[in-house]
Amino acid sequence: MVIPLMFLSCTATKKVSDSAALKGDVDQSLTESTVDINDIKAHIHYLASDEMRGRDTPSNELNIAARYLSTSMMRYGVKPLPGYEDYLQKVPMKTVTPADTGMIKIGTHEMALLTDFLPLDGDNFEVSAETIFLNRGTEKDYEKADVKGKIVVTICGYEGQDNPQEWFYAAKQKQALSKKNGAVAHVEIYKNPQIPFVFLARFFSGSATMLDDEPEEDGFPMVWVNAGSEAAINTLKEGGKTRCNIYVDGMKVEPVKTYNVVGMVEGSDPELKNEYIIYSAHYDHVGVGREVEGDSIYNGARDNAVGSVTVLEAAENLALHPTKRSALFIFFTGEEKGLLGSQYYADNPIIPLNKVTYCFNSDNAGYNDTSVATIIGLERTHAENLIQQACTTYGLKAIQDNMPQEGLFDRSDNVNFAKKGVPAPTFSLGITAFDETVNTYYHQPADGPNTLDYDYLLKFFKSYVYACRLIGNTSQSVFWKEGDKYYDAGKELYGK
Ligand SMILES: [Zn+2]
Structure with missing residues (x-):
C-alpha cells in the first residue's frame, strides 16, 4: 500500500x-x-x-x-x-457450572433437565409444594393471590414482549416478587417459535463467567419449562391439590480472581x-x-x-x-x-x-x-x-x-x-x-x-x-x- x-x-x-x-x-x-x-x-x-x-x-x-x-x-x-x-x-466474578441432574415431578408427569426444563437461577435445590398459576405474573397478579409456601407458575415475559432477552429481564422482576411474597420457587412456561427450547437449553448448558455483585433475590429457585410438555404443564397450571417436586443438583459456583x-x-x-x-x-x-x-x-x-x-x-x-x-x-x-x-x-x-x-x-x-x-x-x-x-x-x-x-x-x-x-x-x-x-x-x-x-x-x-x-x-x-x-x-x- x-x-x-x-x-x-x-x-x-x-x-x-x-x-x-x-x-x-x-x-x-x-x-x-x-x-x-x-x-x-x-x-x-x-x-x-x-x-x-x-x-x-x-x-x-x-x-x-x-x-x-x-x-x-x-x-x-x-x-x-x-x-x-x-x-x-x-x-468480583464467579464461574457457574450448570446443574447436571434434575427433575420436575407433578402428579404422574416427569420433566427432565434440559429437555423439558432448565434452571435460570438458584443453587442446587429441592422443593416440594403446591403450585399456583399467576398468568404473566404482573404485580397485580400477585396482589390477588396467596403464594406463600407455593411454587408460582407464570408464562414467560409480559404482555407484548416476544423475545427471550426481554423475558429474561421480566423473569428477574417476577423472581423478586415471588421471593418477597413468600413463594418457594418460580416456574415459567417457555414457548418461542424463533428460539426453540433446545437452543435455549444448549445456550445455558455450558459454564459461564459473570459478575458476582448481583442483588439478593438471585439464588431464589427459578426455572423455565418447555411448553411442549403439555400434559405436565396443564397440571402445573391447575394448581391446588397436586404437589410438585423440583430438584436440581450438580451446579457449582466458583469465585474468580x-x-x-x-x-x-x-x-x-x-x-x-x-x-x-x-x-x-x-x-x-x-x-x-x-x-x-x-x-x-x-x-x-x-x-x-x-x-x-x-x-x-x-x-x-x-x-x-x-x-x-x-x-x-x-x-x-x-x-x-x-x-x-x-x-x-x-x-x-x-x-x-x-x-x-x-x-x-x-x-x-x-x-x-x-x-x-x-x-x-x-x-x-x-x-x-x-x-x-x-x-x-x-x-x-x-x-x-x-x-x-x-x-x-x-x-x-x-x-x-x-x-x-x-x-x-x-x-x-x-x-x-x-x-x-x-x-x-x-x-x-x-x-x-x-x-x-x-x-x-x-x-x-x-x-x-x-x-x-x-x-x-x-x-x-x-x-x-x-x-x-x-x-x-x-x-x-x-x-x-
Ligand atoms: Zn472480541
Whole structure:
C-alpha cells in the first residue's frame, strides 16, 4: 500500500501562524517523541503470545497479562490510584457450572433437565409444594393471590414482549416478587417459535463467567419449562391439590480472581487537572478453543492486544508529557464474557464519573482497509474534528462506523460509560465490513502477532496517541452532539 499523499504534505509543512495550529504541532512532536514501532511490536508479541493462551477470563495467563500492564505503567511513571497501589482493581466474578441432574415431578408427569426444563437461577435445590398459576405474573397478579409456601407458575415475559432477552429481564422482576411474597420457587412456561427450547437449553448448558455483585433475590429457585410438555404443564397450571417436586443438583459456583488494571497521570493545568479523560481497552480474549488448522490458541492480537497497546502507548506518552487534563488509563477484564470489567468499573468508579469528561476506548475486531481508522461513535461527540485531525496527520482517514446492523457501539466497553452519560467512542483498526479479510482473524486462532501490518499499525498508534493529546489539551467541548441517544444522560451526569 502506498503512503497517502496527505501524510507527506502534513509532515512536510508545519504551520506556526495561529496558536491552535502551533498547539497541534507541539502535541504532534510530543506524540512522535515516544511512539515507537519496536515497543509496539514487543508489547503485542508478548500479550498475544501462545504462552498467554488467549487471555481467557478467568485464567492465570490473564492475571499475568494484568501484571504486565501494571508493571509497564509503573515503568512509564504512571501513578497508581490511592488504595490501588498495585494498579489492580479486583473485579468480583464467579464461574457457574450448570446443574447436571434434575427433575420436575407433578402428579404422574416427569420433566427432565434440559429437555423439558432448565434452571435460570438458584443453587442446587429441592422443593416440594403446591403450585399456583399467576398468568404473566404482573404485580397485580400477585396482589390477588396467596403464594406463600407455593411454587408460582407464570408464562414467560409480559404482555407484548416476544423475545427471550426481554423475558429474561421480566423473569428477574417476577423472581423478586415471588421471593418477597413468600413463594418457594418460580416456574415459567417457555414457548418461542424463533428460539426453540433446545437452543435455549444448549445456550445455558455450558459454564459461564459473570459478575458476582448481583442483588439478593438471585439464588431464589427459578426455572423455565418447555411448553411442549403439555400434559405436565396443564397440571402445573391447575394448581391446588397436586404437589410438585423440583430438584436440581450438580451446579457449582466458583469465585474468580480477576482484575481491571488502572493508573493515572495528573494533568498539568491547575484548573483542568480536575477533569479526567479515560483511555481504555479490554485486555482479555477468548482463550483456548476449537482447533483450526492445528492451532487452538485464540491469541487475540487484533482483539485486543492492539487496543491494550494503544492505551499503553498513550500512558507512556502522557506520563512523560502530561496534558492539561488528567489521564486515567483502564484495562478491562471480561469484555468477551459480556463487557464485565467495564460494567463493574462504571458501577464502581474509582474517580467519580462526573469528573470524567471523555472516555476514549480502543477495541478491535480486525481490519480490511489500511487507509483508514474506524471510530465507532466518531460522529456522535464534538471531539470528532480532533480525532480526524490526528488521523489525517498520519495519513489515515478517520471514518465513522458504517455497519449499524452490527451494533458495534453497544458491543464494546465504551457503552457502559455512554450509558452513564460519558461521551465514549471506540477507536478501531480500519474496518468497513465483516468481510472475508476480517473474518479470517476475528475470534480465530489465526489472530496472532505475526499477521499484522506494522507499518499501518505505527500510523494507527500515532493517530491514537495524538488524538489523546488533542482531547486532553483542548479548550473546546468534547460533549455528545445534541440529539444523541446519550445526550440527556450526559447532561444529567454533569449537571449541565
Ligand atoms: Zn472480541
